[in-house]
Amino acid sequence: MQNNSMRCLVTGGTGFIGSHLVDRLLTEGHRVTVLDNLSSGRISNLEKASENPRFSCHEIDVSHIEEIKPFFEKIDWVFHLAALADIVPSIQQPLVYHRSNVDGTACVLEASRLAGVKRFIYAASSSCYGIPDQYPTPETAPIRPMYPYALTKYLGEQYVLHWEKTYKMPAVSLRFFNVYGPRSRTTGTYGAVFGVFLAQKLAGKPFTVVGDGNQTRDFTFVTDVADALLRTAESNVSGEVFNVGSGNTYRVNELVELLQGDVVHIPKRPGEPDCTFADIAKIKRVLHWQPKVSFQKGVRIMLDHIDAWRDAPLWDRDSIEVATKDWFQYLGR
Numbered sequence: 001m002q003n004n005s006m007r008c009l010v011t012g013g014t015g016f017i018g019s020h021l022v023d024r025l026l027t028e029g030h031r032v033t034v035l036d037n038l039s040s041g042r043i044s045n046l047e048k049a050s051e052n053p054r055f056s057c058h059e060i061d062v063s064h065i066e067e068i069k070p071f072f073e074k075i076d077w078v079f080h081l082a083a084l085a086d087i088v089p090s091i092q093q094p095l096v097y098h099r100s101n102v103d104g105t106a107c108v109l110e111a112s113r114l115a116g117v118k119r120f121i122y123a124a125s126s127s128c129y130g131i132p133d134q135y136p137t138p139e140t141a142p143i144r145p146m147y148p149y150a151l152t153k154y155l156g157e158q159y160v161l162h163w164e165k166t167y168k169m170p171a172v173s174l175r176f177f178n179v180y181g182p183r184s185r186t187t188g189t190y191g192a193v194f195g196v197f198l199a200q201k202l203a204g205k206p207f208t209v210v211g212d213g214n215q216t217r218d219f220t221f222v223t224d225v226a227d228a229l230l231r232t233a234e235s236n237v238s239g240e241v242f243n244v245g246s247g248n249t250y251r252v253n254e255l256v257e258l259l260q261g262d263v264v265h266i267p268k269r270p271g272e273p274d275c276t277f278a279d280i281a282k283i284k285r286v287l288h289w290q291p292k293v294s295f296q297k298g299v300r301i302m303l304d305h306i307d308a309w310r311d312a313p314l315w316d317r318d319s320i321e322v323a324t325k326d327w328f329q330y331l332g333r
Contacts, residue, residue, distance in 0.1 A: 005054075006030045006233075009075045009117075011062050011108055012082030014041030016184045017123065017176075017225055021079060022049050024226045030054070033071055036082065037061040039100075045183050063099055065107040072115035077233045080108050080160075081123040083153065085185075090149035091326050101152035102159070109163045109171075119233050120160065120171035126218075126243065126276060128154040128175065135249070136279035139175070139241050146271035147331060161239065170238040174228060177245040177278045180298065181222030182305040193217070193252065194302060197259055199312040207261050208320055211268035213253035218245040218276045221293035221301075231289045245278025246291050258299045266317055269324060271331040 008025050012018040013034030018041065025032050026049055034046065034057040049055045062068055062082050072078070084090070084100040105122070112120050129137050130144030145151040157173045164171040180194045197207050228244045256263055283289050293301075315323075 006076040007033075007074055008077045008079065009033045009035065009072060010079045010081060011035045012041060012080075012123075013057065014038060014043055014045050015081060016041075016045070016181070017179055017222055018079075018081040019045035019049070019183055020181070020222045020226045021081070021229050022046060022055070024223075024230055026052050026055060028230065032056075033075070034058065035060050035062055035068060035071060040085065040185060061104075062108050063104040065111055068107065069111045069114065072111045072117065075112075075115060075117050077119045077121070078108065078112045078117050079121045079123070079229055079233070080105060082108070083123070083156070085149065087147050087149055088324060088327050090152070091147055091330050094148040097148050097152045101149075102155045105156035105159050109159055109169075113163060113167050113169050118170065120163070120169055121229055121232050122157060122160040122171065122173040123229075124157045124173045124175040124241070125150060125153040126175045126177040126245075126278065128157070130271070131273045135275050135277045137243070137277060138279040139243055139282055157241070161241075164239045172232050172237055172239070173241045174232060174244050175241060175278075176225055177218040177220050177243065177276055179220050179222055179225050180302065182301065182308065183222070193255070195309060195312055196315050197255065198302065198306050198309040199314050201259055201261055202306060202310055203314050205314065205316065206264040207256050207259070208266050208315060208317060209252060209256060209263050210266055210272075212265070213256065213263070214251055215272075216249040216251050216275045216277065218249045218278050219255075219295055219298065220244060220246045220278075220291065221298040224291040224293055227292070228283065228287075228289050231287050235287055237286060240286070242283040242287065243278040243280050244283065245280050246295065247278075247280055248295070249275055249277035250295050254295075255299065258296065259303070264317055266320055269327055269331075271327075
């Protein structure tokens with residue numbers, strides 16, 4: 001536990017990654033305030049945190065700057081994780097995503113600047129790379145957002161770096177790769193492979209594998225991501241972008257083998273890379289961070305928590321086809 005307790009504010013703290021970060025910050029002895037509009041997070045994710053006297057949670061939309069400003073007073077560290085996720089809804093409602101992920105980020109930045117916060121950490125997305133030319137993919141790779149979610153997360157990052165440069169507000173952006181772990185969302189439009197597969201396993205249904213299953217993903221365990229967020233806040237680094245990944249990439253077929261079950265194949269989706277694989281040399285060198293949870297261990301932990309997906313949507317070939325219709329319509333060119 002740290003001797004110097006920091007006053008931390010986490011936007012999106014009831015969400016998957018945010019709630020793990022909250023738990024980690026409280027374990028380290030810090031004070032934590034969460035702001036969340038509960039559009040995708042769950043209060044139940046903070047059940048343990050709610051028992052801690054150093055914790056408070058407020059239901060509020062971060063894009064309402066006048067309403068959020070009072071919560072930033074005397075805050076040391078801001079972790080901005082609040083955002084709308086998912087590809088298909090971002091294609092269907094681009095302005096809603098812009099308001100949340102771009103306008104919301106600008107409001108959180110300005111509230112942080114006005115309050116004089118000491119550190120600002122932004123949760124960015126590796127989706128900004130689109131379909132990369134290079135694997136592992138470094139932070140210097142070309143930016144090619146393929147859909148509005150990716151674009152809005154990258155625009156948010158540009159705001160963060162602009163505020164750091166213009167207003168000299170210490171800020172860092174972390175680009176997350178394929179984060180998984182307990183508390184990952186069980187609702188929403190078809191997307192995250194772990195949630196889809198775990199619900200199918202519980203129901204005794206075949207896994208819906210996209211394409212031939214030989215595509216690979218840089219599956220990164222959520223506690224490693226929380227550790228990267230904390231390590232960044234504790235540093236004096238500013239104005240930088242870091243990839244946060246597992247240090248490896250894994251075939252979807254490897255996940256199927258670990259989960260054990262039958263398979264049905266569905267069409268490959270346009271705009272999706274055959275591989276995601278973070279070059280994490282920079283964050284290892286500069287922040288001395290490295291992932292600790294192996295893929296095999298992470299999958300075992302997910303299986304230990306599989307009951308959390310008992311009420312999750314159960315997807316099959318037909319329902320996935322309906323849910324991804326707009327994906328194919330707009331990106332399949």
